[in-house]
Each structure stands twice: as structure tokens, then as C-alpha cells.
Amino acid sequence: MSEKLLEVKNLRTEFKRDKSWVTAVNHVSFSINRGEILGLVGESGCGKSVTSLSIMRLLATRNSKISEGEVLINSRDLLQINKKAMCKVRGREIAMIFQEPMNSLNPCMRIGRQLTEAILLHNEISKEAAASRAYDVLKAVGIPEPNMTLKSYPHQLSGGMCQRVMIAMAMSCEPELLIADEPTTALDVTIQAQILELMEEIREKRNTGILLITHDLGVVAEMCSRVVVMYAGRIVEEKPVKELFECPQHPYTQGLIESVPKLGSNMTSLPSIPGSVPDLAVMPKGCKFAPRCKFAMEICREQEPSLEATDETGTRRCRCHLLHTDRQEVTSV
């Protein structure tokens, strides 16, 4: 049994909108083991990024709050510790890679200084030692001329190079958990392939746990061992990756997988999910997916199903009333 690195329990995050609070993340629980890549999938607005920002406590307290839940890393609750202690955790225990590498680096600072800044903050070493460490991490992420890169500014690098620098920065203090929020979405496919390869290598070498947030099911299939699917701020299904693609249980997961065009499948039309994601402020009453679900029943519109474990160990979960009844396609909704 591998040990749990991160455990998120009943996380609930709310945002202020027009003087009322809307829930962006609702009772989300999952865990990541060491050396494991967990995929967090969903469409835009489903709360994947908010979940990761909540774990890192990077949300502005002015208009948002984490109202419930625990985030346990090494059995310590990150939501209970003070700001100063949290700064020690960021970078050291959990590091994050963001979607837009160009916008996540400071444009007025040379790469070298940005990298050593993080290293000096977390380690009591000399500037020279930090600089050589920065050189090493850049080399490790496959940057051809680290010395040149250390001296350049972010705008002088391409998108793929910036993302490598971001990964180097994240890995510089050897964190136990890496959160990658859409790390390759802004990149071209050939560069994406390079970055994915690099992340896989890091995981293998250092036994880092990775939370990979993405909307691209192709990336998930190639990288992750387990997947959590989110819809409208809730987890709707969790499964090992192979089972998820072979026998998705939740109608949303099924629709999502079907609607991705697959290379080499010779398809000419795609099954699609009708309608669009509900607004956070005006959520449907029962199951949040019911208005778009072709199997929706009476009970789906009245009562929200709970997230139930579908095996003994609790690693497979699904939130759907259909688990208890035979499904019948409803044509007119």
C-alpha cells in the first residue's frame, strides 16, 4: 500500500458575487499517493483550477473563502496553519506550474534571479551555491544552454522554454507534490510532447506526486494513473484511467469521452452533449447534470445524488442515481 501524500477532504470554496456567495467547489475529496499522477478533468468553469488554488491557498481572501474542509499534506492541515508557515510549504512541499508560462514569470527579472530567489528562500545556502543549483535544474529540464538562459529575460524565450523554466523553478526545491494546472494548453503539440515527457521523467526519478489538471482527455490517457472528473464544482466520477475510458459510469464522463475526436478513427460526425454548463449562481435543483443528461429521470431533477464508492477500497466513485436503476434513454427532455 503506497502512502498518501495529499488528502483533500470535503473542500468547499465560495466566491462573492453581487453580495451573495456562490459555491465554486463543493465537497471535493480526493487523495494523491507518492509517485502517482492524478488527473483532474472537466470543462472550463467546473472548478478544477479553484480546487488547486484552494490547496495552495492562493485565492484572494477579499472575495473568496474556503468555508469547509481539510487539505492534509504529510498529515498536516494546510487550511489551519498561518500565512508564514504556508509560505514555507509553497515551493518546498507543494509547487505549482501554471497554464500560461509567459504570464507567470516576472518580465522585469532575469531567469537566473527568479530561479535563485526560490532556492535561497527555502535553503540556507550561499548565492553561489544557489546559482549552481539553478544551473543544474535548468540542465535537468533539458534547456540546451543554461548559462545563456539564466541571463535572459522571459520575453526572450519561447513558450516551451518558459514552461521548462517554470518546471525547473517548481522542481528546484524538490517538492513532494507538483500541481500542474493545464501545463501544456498554451503550447503546440510537438512542444507539448516534450513537456509531458519531462514531467513523466521527473515523477519517475524523484517519486513526486503530480496533480495534473487538464481538459484534454488525450493528455490524461497518456499521463495519469487515476482520474477524477469534475462537473459544476463537484466530483462526478473517480476511477483508474483504464477503466474510466473503457467503462465510464457517469453519463457526463461518457459524453465527454465520446465527444473527443479521435485520431485515426475515421469518424465523420461526433456524438455531442446538448446544452452548456450551468451558471454557478443558478444551479439546477437536483443533479447538476440532469438538464443535459439523456438518461435523466424524475428523481434526478428533484434530488442530488451522492458520491458513492462503487468498490470496497473507495478508489472508484460515482455520483449518479443510475447506479441503482437500469438506464432508459429519455428522448424528449
Added chain:
Amino acid sequence: MSEALVSVKNVVKTFPVNKGLFAKKKFVHAVNDVSFEIMPGETFSLVGESGCGKSTTGRLIDHLLTPDAGEIWFEGKEISRISQNEMRPLRSDIQMIFQDPYGSLNPRMKVQDLIGEPLLIHTNMSGGERLKKVHGLLEVVGLSPAHGERYPHEFSGGQRQRIGIARALTVNPKLIIADEPVSALDVSIQAQVLNLLQKLQKDYDLTYLFISHDLSVVEMISDRIAVMYLGTIVETAPKRELYSNPRHPYTRALLSAVPVPDPGRKKKRIILEGDLPSTTNLPDGCLFHTRCPYCTDKCRKERPMARTIGEGHIVKCHYNNKM
């Protein structure tokens, strides 16, 4: 052989970049000697990574840009250097759908005015007739006539893209240039819009020039595909041929880099080293030689010519038969 609707011949487009008053003038070589033909009723796709010149090519055909050299023929007429006035009647034949459904709709106009605007310019319809046509179009793209009274911000991304499509359809175009029409959308919505585009093609006899970076989307929608790299087309082939028998090393790498949503299928990715070379300073010889795993001395010195190696299959590589 039927006549091509659009034919692009050896088109070149460069943009000047000024670096200081006394600096040597530099140019971005956006499109480099691009030639292709689009047959009526087909979907022709341009694929490639960012900065490869696919959007510039689309804009050249739509006369939003003028080429530095080369010719663009539309229905037997050379259109690349005609004036705006001469172009105006042709604009109703060539319409464009843009990538960003948020940025391409005027936020201060009602949807029905947005969709009806082309009719104001190209026809003498009365207000009532226009509105009737707009309502019809809204239904065609899967919205309701009541949506016409609303403003763009009240719609989701997928709905906005539908509005963009309705606007392109108003003047009964022959050619629609769709520049990354689904890349800003979520997968479930992307499927809806792709299906709609295919249905409309059948119903209205449309020809599409589809510009995209997503090879799986392109495979679904196209008849013929051209792969672009650094402003030039490296391979053109019918869909099935391109995906089953890619001949250019760049096409192969590109195809192998696409993540496939099937965890059982573990394939070997061809990882290309390095980044795209800068377009201000193009490499000598074959444009792809800096990243090509099979690069030889000949590739470094000599630029390969386009060669036809099968029916409709054109490749720009010295070694198209030996790999």
C-alpha cells in the same frame, strides 16, 4: 477535371519589423511560396503549429491582406491585387468565421443586428425582410429567434460561435474560411459546433477552408489537408492518405505527438528537439532541417521542391521515398 474554386499560386507574404531607426530592415517571412487549390464543395484544411502562417494564408484569400508576390484566383478571377471596391461584391462569396467568439462580435450590438448587418451592405432588403431572414438563420444554427434581442455577452462561448456562423451564412457565401473556429471551446461544445458545420456544408453546398492546429479535429472534418511549417506547405494529401501514410518527417512527428484518449494504446512519440526557428531569420536549405531527425548535408544546403508522389499527395522533402 472540375475547376478549382480557389487557387493559390506561389504566394509570399512578409511583414516588416522595425528595430530602431538605423537598424537594418528585417522581415518576418509569414508565408513562403504557398500553393494549393480548393475544389468546390470540399473541406480543405491547413494545419500547423502557432506561427506557421496558416491564419495569414486565410487572410490573404479573404483579401484582408495583399500578398507580396504570387496570385490568388477565385472562380477564375485574380483577386490578390484588386481594389477594395472591386472586392466588395466578392465579399459576399467569401465569408470568415473567427477563432475568438468573444472578440469578434461587437458587444454593443444586438445579435439580430450583428447577423443582419451583411444584408444591409450586400442586399436591398427592407428591415422586415432582414429580420425574417435573421430569425430563420438563428434557427438554422440552433438558436431561437428570441435570442436575436439579446447582446453577445449574454451567450456562452458555443452560442457565440453559432452566432458567428449565422453571420457568415447570411449572404449565401460559396467559401467559408473558418480560422480555428472550435479551439476556444470545450470538448462537448466543440463537438456540437463541428457537427453543425458539417450539416450546413451539406445543406448550403459550402466549401470550407478550415484552419486549425488540432489534428484530430481536422481529421474529422476535412477532405484534403495541407500541413504547414514555417510559412510553407510541407505536405498536402487527401485525408486518409495523410493519416495512414505520412511522408514528411514533420507530419510524422506532428501525428505522433497528438495525445490519444485511449490509455490502452501506448505508442512511441517522436519527440522533436528544440523550438521553431525564428521567422525573421529562416534557416538555409530545408526549413525543417534544424529539427529533423533524418537531416543530412543535402538538407542543410538545398531547399527541397514540391514533388507529387501519389494521387494528390505532394511532399516537400528530399527523401520522400526513402524513409
